[in-house]
Amino acid sequence: MGSIRAVLVVIFALGCVYFTMAMPWAEHNMTATKETVPHTIKLLYLTDPTIKLFDLYAAQKEKHEQELKNKNAEGNLGEYVYALAMAAAMTLAALAIMVVGSEDEVEKTVLPSKN
Amino acid sequence: MAEERTVITLICERAADINNLINDKDEVTDAPGVKVLKFPCSGMIQPLMVEQAMKAGAAGVIVCGCQIGDCYYREGNKMIRERLLGERPPGLKKTVDRKRVLALWLSKPQKDRFLSEAKEFLSVVRRLDIEESKKG
Amino acid sequence: MQEKMEKSNIFHTLFLEPEKLINKVVTSKYNPLYYHGALPQFIMYVLFLSGLLLFAYYVPTVDNAYFSKNLINAFTSVDYITNTIPFGAVVRAMHRYAGDAMVIAILLHMVRVWFTDRFRQYRWVQWLSGVVLLLMVMFIGQTGYYLIWDERSLLLTRMTVSAFEAVPVIGEPLKHWFLNGRNITNLTLSNYLFIHIGLSFSLLFALWIHYVRMTRPVITPPPALNYLLVALILVAVYLFPITETKMADLNLQPTNMEIDWFFLWPYWVLSSAGAGGYWFWITVLLAVLCLIPLPMFYGSKAVEAAEVVTNKCTGCRLCSLDCPYQAIEMVPAPAGSRFKLLATVKAYRCSGCGVCVGACAFDAIDLPDLPDAQVNLKIKELLEAK
Ligand code: SF4
Numbered sequence: 001m002g003s004i005r006a007v008l009v010v011i012f013a014l015g016c017v018y019f020t021m022a023m024p025w026a027e028h029n030m031t032a033t034k035e036t037v038p039h040t041i042k043l044l045y046l047t048d049p050t051i052k053l054f055d056l057y058a059a060q061k062e063k064h065e066q067e068l069k070n071k072n073a074e075g076n077l078g079e080y081v082y083a084l085a086m087a088a089a090m091t092l093a094a095l096a097i098m099v100v101g102s103e104d105e106v107e108k109t110v111l112p113s114k115n
Numbered sequence: 116m117a118e119e120r121t122v123i124t125l126i127c128e129r130a131a132d133i134n135n136l137i138n139d140k141d142e143v144t145d146a147p148g149v150k151v152l153k154f155p156c157s158g159m160i161q162p163l164m165v166e167q168a169m170k171a172g173a174a175g176v177i178v179c180g181c182q183i184g185d186c187y188y189r190e191g192n193k194m195i196r197e198r199l200l201g202e203r204p205p206g207l208k209k210t211v212d213r214k215r216v217l218a219l220w221l222s223k224p225q226k227d228r229f230l231s232e233a234k235e236f237l238s239v240v241r242r243l244d245i246e247e248s249k250k251g
Numbered sequence: 252m253q254e255k256m257e258k259s260n261i262f263h264t265l266f267l268e269p270e271k272l273i274n275k276v277v278t279s280k281y282n283p284l285y286y287h288g289a290l291p292q293f294i295m296y297v298l299f300l301s302g303l304l305l306f307a308y309y310v311p312t313v314d315n316a317y318f319s320k321n322l323i324n325a326f327t328s329v330d331y332i333t334n335t336i337p338f339g340a341v342v343r344a345m346h347r348y349a350g351d352a353m354v355i356a357i358l359l360h361m362v363r364v365w366f367t368d369r370f371r372q373y374r375w376v377q378w379l380s381g382v383v384l385l386l387m388v389m390f391i392g393q394t395g396y397y398l399i400w401d402e403r404s405l406l407l408t409r410m411t412v413s414a415f416e417a418v419p420v421i422g423e424p425l426k427h428w429f430l431n432g433r434n435i436t437n438l439t440l441s442n443y444l445f446i447h448i449g450l451s452f453s454l455l456f457a458l459w460i461h462y463v464r465m466t467r468p469v470i471t472p473p474p475a476l477n478y479l480l481v482a483l484i485l486v487a488v489y490l491f492p493i494t495e496t497k498m499a500d501l502n503l504q505p506t507n508m509e510i511d512w513f514f515l516w517p518y519w520v521l522s523s524a525g526a527g528g529y530w531f532w533i534t535v536l537l538a539v540l541c542l543i544p545l546p547m548f549y550g551s552k553a554v555e556a557a558e559v560v561t562n563k564c565t566g567c568r569l570c571s572l573d574c575p576y577q578a579i580e581m582v583p584a585p586a587g588s589r590f591k592l593l594a595t596v597k598a599y600r601c602s603g604c605g606v607c608v609g610a611c612a613f614d615a616i617d618l619p620d621l622p623d624a625q626v627n628l629k630i631k632e633l634l635e636a637k
């Protein structure tokens with residue numbers, strides 16, 4: 001794999017993880033604490049870095065809330081942010097897959113030699 | 116040195132639009148020695164036709180269909196690709212030199228890609244010809 | 252050929268250029284334009300799933316004689332889904348925007364099929380069933396808006412009734428069918444729910460007809476594209492969140508509403524052209540859509556169907572398996588033949604593509620325009636000419 005592709009895949013994958021972690025944060029209405037960290041994360045002893053991530057996301061909270069309130073959103077606002085985070089994570093996952101998958105030559109087929 | 120043998124192109128008329136590239140003798144002007152035969156769909160090309168072209172003295176065969184996934188008749192290009200690769204019957208005979216067969220999947224506007232690939236392929240088979248004539 | 256290219260300049264900018272670009276960036280494997288038919292199919296699954304979740308909590312009644320606190324009807328159940336069920340609002344919004352995405356995807360499919368000339372001759376069944384599918388999707392989407400039972404639903408219901416009433420002779424019965432009675436009652440919403448869900452499942456039947464003449468229809472886009480599609484829907488969920496609406500009150504007459512331009516534009520036609528004008532335009536539109544594949548508009552020459560060389564065919568079935576339009580049937584070979592089966596071409600389905608020629612290892616099937624023998628002759632000629 002070309003090194004540019006490898007770098008791109010890593011970037012997309014990391015971005016995907018970043019936004020995936022925003023999902024449990026948003027789920028609790030954008031207020032996350034040690035208690036609300038998902039169980040799997042606790043099992044993996046990743047609570048502390050996760051909390052750090054949560055703090056990062058927390059800076060966005062007001063902006064999202066304002067945005068949604070301006071639009072008169074009904075229901076739990078955090079869940080809309082969850083949807084957005086999920087969209088970002090899925091997009092990045094898709095991009096990573098495409099970077100890997102589009103490496104194959106598809107406009108030309110060279111026949112493998114027989115013998 | 117052996118005389119310069121011809122490369123036959125079997126191409127779908129809806130794939131790369133190479134009408135402007137060929138002269139009235141069905142030869143690619145910028146790559147003399149590459150001659151073109153058109154089909155309604157690349158799916159019509161039989162491996163048998165490739166074999167027969169080789170038997171009749173072609174130096175190599177280029178098969179060209181549309182981009183995979185965009186066959187006008189739905190899946191002709193996939194079929195000939197699978198046939199050439201031996202994944203769908205009827206396949207290509209073992210005796211056919213695989214190095215002398217090239218398959219391209221190009222959409223209508225991609226005539227430049229066709230030309231560059233054709234030129235490259237031509238030089239490859241010419242080299243093969245020389246090597247083989249040396250071996251005897 | 253030449254003038255065809257000129258005619259389709261719009262096609263160039265609309266499709267060929269983006270197509271080229273996408274192929275360059277992500278290769279044909281992930282080019283959504285090569286999965287235009289599979290996209291609506293995938294969105295249908297998204298709609299089925301999200302719809303199932305909504306259906307679990309939906310109560311199809313209009314009970315609102317008094318506005319008590321514990322009132323349970325269609326509106327309050329939707330309200331409950333939105334505010335109380337975890338992710339209820341998101342699922343609701345997804346269901347709504349997946350519906351819009353469905354219309355967009357179908358239109359893309361339609362326009363592309365039109366511009367690439369893949370809708371007529373041996374494909375007219377696909378085109379016509381496609382028009383029917385579009386009609387069904389439109390109506391399903393509209394019933395979805397009735398189900399919410401807010402003021403807009405009431406307005407839409409009354410507008411629909413007025414449109415039905417304007418139909419001569421069968422207007423009254425149509426109205427009764429639609430309202431499931433003479434007036435809006437609980438039964439009306441049951442009817443809506445039945446239409447919404449029943450028609451959704453009938454889509455599968457219509458899709459079967461859509462696919463019946465195609466071998467191996469492409470119905471699943473690659474996963475990466477599916478992720479992107481769902482992501483797009485989710486972004487719409489965030490950008491256009493569900494907003495609070497007012498419960499329908501049968502004693503009031505709401506007068507204006509927000510229009511969802513994908514599904515509710517017919518109501519815009521209805522309100523600006525009146526019931527008569529509405530039926531006129533809808534009929535014209537449908538007629539045009541249905542007449543599009545008629546051959547006389549194109550002056551193209553008829554397809555020359557493939558022909559089987561009866562004494563060469565070994566009955567190996569390869570051609571019938573590969574024919575992309577299910578145009579070859581294997582029939583018992585005539586008495587005296589060494590083989591069991593014989594290929595026969597159903598000329599009315601044949602596209603003249605020649606895929607069967609490529610499939611036959613015995614030179615037993617030919618296009619009348621370009622038989623095998625002629626191909627080989629031409630190859631020889633090309634090789635000999637200097
Ligand atoms: S592929 Fe050829 S031999 Fe086989 S059934 Fe078809 S026509 Fe007959």
Ligand code: SF4
Nearest residue numbers: 574601602604605607
């Ligand atoms: S030419 Fe052959 S493969 Fe193509 S549609 Fe007709 S019968 Fe089927």
